[in-house]
Amino acid sequence: MTEPNAPEAPVADVKDWSWVTQRQCPDCAFDPATVAPADLPELILGAAERFAIAVEKEDAEDRPSLQVWSPIEYGRHVADVIEVMTQRLELILEGDGEPVQFENWDHDAAAIGGEYWKSNGHATAVLVTERAEGAAEAWAEPEGEQWGWVGRRGDGAEFTAETLGLYFAHDLIHHLHDING
Numbered sequence: 001m002t003e004p005n006a007p008e009a010p011v012a013d014v015k016d017w018s019w020v021t022q023r024q025c026p027d028c029a030f031d032p033a034t035v036a037p038a039d040l041p042e043l044i045l046g047a048a049e050r051f052a053i054a055v056e057k058e059d060a061e062d063r064p065s066l067q068v069w070s071p072i073e074y075g076r077h078v079a080d081v082i083e084v085m086t087q088r089l090e091l092i093l094e095g096d097g098e099p100v101q102f103e104n105w106d107h108d109a110a111a112i113g114g115e116y117w118k119s120n121g122h123a124t125a126v127l128v129t130e131r132a133e134g135a136a137e138a139w140a141e142p143e144g145e146q147w148g149w150v151g152r153r154g155d156g157a158e159f160t161a162e163t164l165g166l167y168f169a170h171d172l173i174h175h176l177h178d179i180n181g
Helices: 017-021 037-055 072-092 107-113 121-139 144-148 161-180
Strands: 148-152 157-160
Touching: 017 161, 037 072, 037 121, 037 161, 072 107, 072 121, 072 148, 072 161, 144 161, 157 161
Parallel strands: none
Antiparallel strands: 148 157
């Protein structure tokens, strides 16, 4: 069996999605006004469960078009998003109220470096589930004023623990929309 070659790279998404912490997304209908910090662990686990089902479906490795990820590729991306957003939350909490700086993360480079297109559906389901379980525990930890503690991306975008959680939640919901329409 030959290993699949790297497929054509999807068009890079360079849009600043930080606005999703303030208003409803017209594409996936995520509404940040309906998500409280206490909702995040359950939302993370629920989204992970839906991804685990999607990536194990027949033909989940097939791309709907050359420049659109397959459900499995989206699943691998989501597994990495879960890890990155949880690490960012942990960094905020370790800052003990002092603003922290997030390392830059290039999701397109992660897809190429991680060879998402070679991923197995079952292994991806396990990875998403395991990372989501750890994330749900981490996102259940912040209390009171900790939700207002700040972290900044390399591009200067500033997030509190709460708005980072909303941004993360949107990413999960939006990518479920991407694979389910």
